[in-house]
Amino acid sequence: MNDILTPILMGIMLGGLYALISLGLSLLFGVMRFINLAHGDFVILGSYLGYGILTYFGFDPVIGLVISVPLMFGLGFLIQKYLMSRAFEVSSDTPLIIAFGLSLIIQNANQIAWTPLSRGINTGYSNASFFIGSLQFPVVYLLDLLVGILVMLLLREFLTRTYLGRAITAASQDKKAAELMGINSKRVYGYAFAIAMALTAIGGVFLGMTFPFTPTSGISFLTIAFGTVIIGGLGSMWGTFIGGIILGVMQTLGGYFFGPASQMLVVYLIVLIILAVRPQGLFGR
Amino acid sequence: MVNQVLLKISNIDVFHGTFQALWDISIEVRTGEMLALIGSNTSGKTTLMDTISGLLHPVKGMMEFNGVDITCLDPYQIVELGITQVPEGRRIFPDMTVLDNLMIGSYCSCARSTRKQNLIRVYELFPKLEERRKQIAKTLSGGEQQMLAIGRGLMADPKLMLIDEMSLGLAPIIIDELFKALKKIRERGITILFVEQNVKRTLEEADKAYIFENGRVTLSGSSAELYEKKQVKKAYFGIDECEI
Numbered sequence A: 001m002n003d004i005l006t007p008i009l010m011g012i013m014l015g016g017l018y019a020l021i022s023l024g025l026s027l028l029f030g031v032m033r034f035i036n037l038a039h040g041d042f043v044i045l046g047s048y049l050g051y052g053i054l055t056y057f058g059f060d061p062v063i064g065l066v067i068s069v070p071l072m073f074g075l076g077f078l079i080q081k082y083l084m085s086r087a088f089e090v091s092s093d094t095p096l097i098i099a100f101g102l103s104l105i106i107q108n109a110n111q112i113a114w115t116p117l118s119r120g121i122n123t124g125y126s127n128a129s130f131f132i133g134s135l136q137f138p139v140v141y142l143l144d145l146l147v148g149i150l151v152m153l154l155l156r157e158f159l160t161r162t163y164l165g166r167a168i169t170a171a172s173q174d175k176k177a178a179e180l181m182g183i184n185s186k187r188v189y190g191y192a193f194a195i196a197m198a199l200t201a202i203g204g205v206f207l208g209m210t211f212p213f214t215p216t217s218g219i220s221f222l223t224i225a226f227g228t229v230i231i232g233g234l235g236s237m238w239g240t241f242i243g244g245i246i247l248g249v250m251q252t253l254g255g256y257f258f259g260p261a262s263q264m265l266v267v268y269l270i271v272l273i274i275l276a277v278r279p280q281g282l283f284g285r
Numbered sequence B: 001m002v003n004q005v006l007l008k009i010s011n012i013d014v015f016h017g018t019f020q021a022l023w024d025i026s027i028e029v030r031t032g033e034m035l036a037l038i039g040s041n042t043s044g045k046t047t048l049m050d051t052i053s054g055l056l057h058p059v060k061g062m063m064e065f066n067g068v069d070i071t072c073l074d075p076y077q078i079v080e081l082g083i084t085q086v087p088e089g090r091r092i093f094p095d096m097t098v099l100d101n102l103m104i105g106s107y108c109s110c111a112r113s114t115r116k117q118n119l120i121r122v123y124e125l126f127p128k129l130e131e132r133r134k135q136i137a138k139t140l141s142g143g144e145q146q147m148l149a150i151g152r153g154l155m156a157d158p159k160l161m162l163i164d165e166m167s168l169g170l171a172p173i174i175i176d177e178l179f180k181a182l183k184k185i186r187e188r189g190i191t192i193l194f195v196e197q198n199v200k201r202t203l204e205e206a207d208k209a210y211i212f213e214n215g216r217v218t219l220s221g222s223s224a225e226l227y228e229k230k231q232v233k234k235a236y237f238g239i240d241e242c243e244i
């Protein structure tokens, strides 16, 4: 009994991380119906930022977020304003191609800046563990879950309670109606992109504390984020969170029953089945 | 104030991509008026509404509102100047509450200071919306959704309201209620430009009307005049003059 409890609890905590790195993807899809192919690379960029801040300035990467979050926020705003907004006017494929290009640029820039070697963010608490009963878990996994919950709740509050958040929500529910209500959709899209990027800065740091990463890791985490968002239903924050948990538990249980080599295969098969049965996701509209 | 030209549209051509939907349209709306656009399906009424709202831009011609050139403005700038649209199909925000929908209506900076007062007025006009303020908008009935769409438009504190096919799919008794509400809105000094399919009803409610065919204005005049016109009778009431 205790045997199977370990992968389940690990999976739930891992799911918190998956939700965390997927929120930005989900937000952008919800607001702009745009699938950000560079999302995984943005997350890894966030990991490198955390790594760099720790290595060169000695700041704890969580404190380093004070620097990396505004940085990524600004970068997101600029990307939307100067690259994406024009691309959206051309056709719906153009932003996809631009995102793909950005993905390649970020990968190569990271290779140049950090070499292709595998890195990890190691802090004082990286190797610490805690116990639930007699079961032992890494502290970092608990942080993943707590921060995942916290960020999801904050994002939800922001989207439902603040002026800007409501405008973003309105534009995601009906762009034309939102514009007719005086919402400047270009501005809203700029902020949505900026917030999505700021979220990747947070996700990246916790990812870097949990797993080793290389400049080309983005693609595997993009795939995980896709899975998470597909399970949860694109554009719903709660759905994304639950999707992350389901994906995390599927992965650890898959590893438990079929061995670590097939754990991701199990995950993707389940995503495929969910897509076939409920294309809008479990919680999608 | 009354009888001053509020919106002046001069000779505009509007395209959807390569398809020309409006040809050389000129329209004048005077302050305090209730003006109607009539026309069969696909004659370009919604296209004109969307052009006034800044969602589409004319390739030729000019639009002036309150003396300001609005030809090239974006939708949010148009709202700031005092034009709101209640769009065809209502287009309320389905997953938000009634109250949140109304709040989004007062998003523009021009309406923020008067928000409380406007909310009270909307609730006076449609008491049902106050009863249902916490309900998720998509669960409202069709008539209530239309009330919400109008209420949301009023929250922007407009000088001119564009209302597109308000009565579509609604029961006659509810349509009566909505037209009564439009009268009260008008009494508050808000000018109304509306689109309707029901010609008889429209001519009863409006002071003046423009008749659209295939993207062109083919007839215009006071409702009384149009009521007597042979073409209108034939085209829209399906009767010849001698039958009356």
Ligand SMILES: Nc1ncnc2c1ncn2[C@@H]1O[C@H](COP(=O)(O)OP(=O)(O)OP(=O)(O)O)[C@@H](O)[C@H]1O
Pocket (backbone or CB within 6 Å): B016, B017, B019, B021, B039, B040, B041, B042, B043, B044, B045, B046, B047, B048, B088
């Ligand atoms: N987004 C669009 N892209 C291309 N053509 C469009 C678009 N929207 C409308 N049209 C075309 O423009 C013409 C006018 O359409 P519009 O919606 O303005 O008509 P309408 O008078 O409002 O009709 P209805 O009574 O059905 O609402 C139609 O021929 C329509 O097919």
Ligand SMILES: [Mg+2]
Pocket (backbone or CB within 6 Å): B045, B046, B047, B088, B164, B165
């Ligand atoms: Mg129409």
